Amino acid sequence: MQLRFFELWVLKFISLLGGCLTCFYFQSQWGFNPVTAAALTGLIGSFIPDTKKIESAHIHATVYIGAFIAMGSKVVMAGFPQILFVSILGTTIYFFISPYIKGFGGRMGFVAFISSILGFALRNWL
Amino acid sequence: MILACTLITSLIGAQLTYFLIHKKHLTTVRASAAPALIFSVIITTLPIPFSAALRAGFLGATFVGMTDKSRLGWKRVAVASFIYGLVFYFLLPLVDGFGGGLGAAAFTSCGLVFFLDKAFRRYFKNLFLRAYKRL
Numbered sequence: 001m002q003l004r005f006f007e008l009w010v011l012k013f014i015s016l017l018g019g020c021l022t023c024f025y026f027q028s029q030w031g032f033n034p035v036t037a038a039a040l041t042g043l044i045g046s047f048i049p050d051t052k053k054i055e056s057a058h059i060h061a062t063v064y065i066g067a068f069i070a071m072g073s074k075v076v077m078a079g080f081p082q083i084l085f086v087s088i089l090g091t092t093i094y095f096f097i098s099p100y101i102k103g104f105g106g107r108m109g110f111v112a113f114i115s116s117i118l119g120f121a122l123r124n125w126l
Numbered sequence: 127m128i129l130a131c132t133l134i135t136s137l138i139g140a141q142l143t144y145f146l147i148h149k150k151h152l153t154t155v156r157a158s159a160a161p162a163l164i165f166s167v168i169i170t171t172l173p174i175p176f177s178a179a180l181r182a183g184f185l186g187a188t189f190v191g192m193t194d195k196s197r198l199g200w201k202r203v204a205v206a207s208f209i210y211g212l213v214f215y216f217l218l219p220l221v222d223g224f225g226g227g228l229g230a231a232a233f234t235s236c237g238l239v240f241f242l243d244k245a246f247r248r249y250f251k252n253l254f255l256r257a258y259k260r261l
Contacts (some may be wrong), residue, residue, distance in 0.1 A: 033178070034182075036163060036170070039163035043163055061155060062158075070225060074224055075224070086204045101233070103196055105192040105234050106229040106233030106235075109227070109229005109232060109233065111226070113227055114226070
C-alpha cells in the first residue's frame with residue numbers, strides 16, 4: 001500500500017529530525033568532529049530496512065540530510081526550536097524539489113544548505 | 127600544497143564512491159558514508175596539520191560520486207570532482223557554519239558539468255550537421 005501525501009511527509013520529517021539529532025548527539029556527547037559524526041549517522045541510517053511501504057520515503061537520504069544540517073554550527077547553536085524549524089523546512093524542500101534534481105550528486109547537501117540558510121534568515125527577519 | 131592535496135582527495139573520494147555504487151552495488155548513502163567515515167578516522171590519527179580540510183573535502187567529494195550513471199559517467203564525475211575541489215578550497219570558507227555547504231558545492235559542480243556537457247554536445251552537433259550539409 002502506498003503511503004499518502006501527509007504520511008510520507010511526516011515519515012521524512014521524523015527521519016530527518018532523527019538524523020539531525022543523532023549527528024548532534026555524536027558531536028556533543030562523544031566529541032566527534034562534524035564529518036565523522038555525519039558519516040557515522042549516515043552509515044547507521046543506511047541500515048534502516050527499506051520496506052516496500054516506505055521505499056518512496058527515501059529514509060536513508062533524509063537521515064543523511066539531517067546529519068548535514070547538524071554539521072552546521074549556526075543551526076545547532078541556536079537550539080532545539082531552530083533545529084525543528086530547519087528540519088520542517090528541509091523536509092518540505094526535499095519533498096517538493098527531489099523529483100527535479102534526481103540523480104545529481106550533492107542534492108541532499110544542497111537541500112540541507114538551502115534549508116539551513118533559509119531557516120537562519122527567517123529566524124533573523126521574523 | 128593544501129590545494130593539491132584537496133584536489134587529489136576529491137578525485138579519490140568521488141571515484142571510490144562511484145565505483146562502490148556502480149560496480150559493488152552499494153546503496154548511495156552507504157557508499158558515501160562508509161568511505162568518508164573510514165577516511166575520517168584514518169586521517170585523524172595522522173599528524174597532518176590540515177586534516178580537517180581533507181576530511182571535509184573527502185566527504186563532499188563522495189557526494190559528487192553519488193551522481194547517477196544516467197547523469198554523468200566516470201570521466202565527467204572526475205571533472206566534476208576537480209571543480210568541486212576548487213569550489214571547496216576557494217568558496218566554501220565563505221559559508222562556514224551552515225550545514226550542507228559541501229553538498230551544495232558538490233551539487234553545483236555536478237550540475238555545471240552536466241549542463242556544460244549538454245550545451246557542448248548540442249553546439250557541436252549543430253556544427254557538424256551544418257558542415258555535413260555543406261559537403
